Amino acid sequence: MTRSAAPDGTASWPPPALDPAGPFAEPLHTLSWVLFGMGLIVTLIVVAALAVALFGPRRWRDRLGGRKLIWIGGLAFPVVVLSGLLIYGLGLTSHLTQEPEPGEMRIRVTGEMWWWRVAYLDGEGREAFQDANELHIPTGQPVVLELDSADVIHSFWVPRLAGKVDMIPGRRNLMRIQADAPGAFGGQCAEYCGGPHALMGLVVVAHAPADYQAWLARQSQPAATVAIPMPGMQVFQRAGCGACHTVAGTVFNGQAGPDLSHVGSRRTLGAGILPNNQGTLAGWISDSQAIKPGNRMPAYPVLTGQELRDVSAWLESLK
Known part of the structure; x- marks a missing residue:
């Protein structure tokens, strides 16, 4: 059996919500199966009642249409079932949103x-x-x-x-x-x-844990290539990209868009929709609106092919 859906969106089985990979997803996995099971039980009861109403003996059909059964099946049963599921679900997941504890x-x-x-x-x-x-x-x-x-x-x-x-x-x-x-x-x-x-x-x-500490140390410092003169850095400056983006270790300190201090080390571009490499970086800078219509980054058709290669190479080096 394959693992659940990958970050690139490819489908697989089981669905991600039914394939927990941590303890805080387990209660939701349990709750999902409880809801599926109760939904199946309710569906079977309704189908059975429908079958009796259509094909059952007259005595059964008369009882099915009686006032007492309507009150029980139409009001008491849904209230009890839904209230029970609500209380169970809240109890099962209450610890997921508690205030942080010291040291977390x-x-x-x-x-x-x-x-x-x-x-x-x-x-x-x-x-x-x-x-x-x-x-x-x-x-x-x-x-x-x-x-x-x-x-x-x-x-x-x-x-x-x-x-x-x-x-x-x-x-x-x-x-x-x-x-x-x-x-x-x-x-x-x-x-x-x-x-x-x-x-x-x-x-x-x-x-x-050890790999995370190494990643944390790299992210806490500017990328090594910000101190190396590269044509792409000048293109980035001339295009005004620093007005919206920050690159640690440089004069670029814009806050409107994503921080690009280590953009070259990211797996994706455009909020998870493209693989991150020099080609996709150049395409995104040239015309992000063609890739993700409506996003807040303008297109840059004024940049030449060489300028796009330069600036994308510089950004890819920021790791």
Whole structure:
């Protein structure tokens, strides 16, 4: 049996929501099967009642249409079943959104139109550095996500690691994720947020603890190539890209768009919709609107082919 859907969107079995990869997805997996089972039971009861109403003996049909059975089947039964499922579900998942405990790792994820701003927080809750459209976590350790939105309502969903939690402007919601083994887990905005909502994906990358510490050390410092004169850096400056994007170690400090300090090390572009390489970088810079219509990055048809190759090579080097 193959594993669930990969971050590139390829389909496989079982579906991600039914293939938990961490302890905070397990309760939702259990709840899903309970709901499926109860739904099947209710469906069988309804089908049986319909069969009696159509083909059963007259005495059974008369009893089926009696006032007492209508009160029981039409009111008491749904109230008891739905109330029981609600109480069971709330009890099963109540620990998923508790306040952070001392020492727990925290990451703040902000939904933007239509990408994800990711801020890694230190032990005091202060921002250490930013990333975009990817979350990196150590395996075997719970991570508290602080979820909010900069514009409209979004919804954070990585099916194999946790359930859906809405991201609401002006409000901080919490959720916990944890991966039991290294791997990449695809996610998606699960609340329609206008425009290219369907193209607002993300990837959660789980590392072995030692590998995560090495990744963290690299991300905490500017990329090595920012100190090397490259033609692409001049193109980036002339095009005004630094007005929207930050590159650590340079004068570029824009906040409107994703932080590009280590963009070359990311797996995807455009919030999970393209593989990240020099060719896709050049295509995205040239005309991102043709790839993801409605996103907030303008096209740059004024750049020549050589300029696109230069700037994409520089960005790819930022690792």
